[in-house]
Amino acid sequence: MKYGQEAIESARLEPWPNPSPERDYIIDIKFPEFTCLCPRSGYPDFATIIIQYIPGEYILELKSLKLYLNSYRDRNISHEEATNLIFADIHGAVKPKSLKVVGDFHPRGNVHTVITVQDGSVSLDAATCRS
16 A cells, blocks of 8 residues: 555644634635546546635644545545535544535536535634635
């Protein structure tokens, strides 16, 4: 197994201390190369994963997030399950004040799917990830 595959296989989300816990601020992360496999056909699905959150005590370490998201590439998982699982794993790892995860899946068979999972009392509607 190559070193990159080993890193992806052992990927875990790593929380880091929030450098500014005294204020609320929004973190936007865009991951435009997400892939997984359709659980029915095995064909690849491609998506942009957008993560927006207001941190509490911890923030996400970005390399661990990249490796974690890459761990989905060989998984047979639906769009809905993938987006909800990413949300649950991030929420469990850093316990943000507010969290929104969007799975914007590329059209396949002329069907475009966008899954949004959001929790928290602070609105993230004003947050946008730019290309």
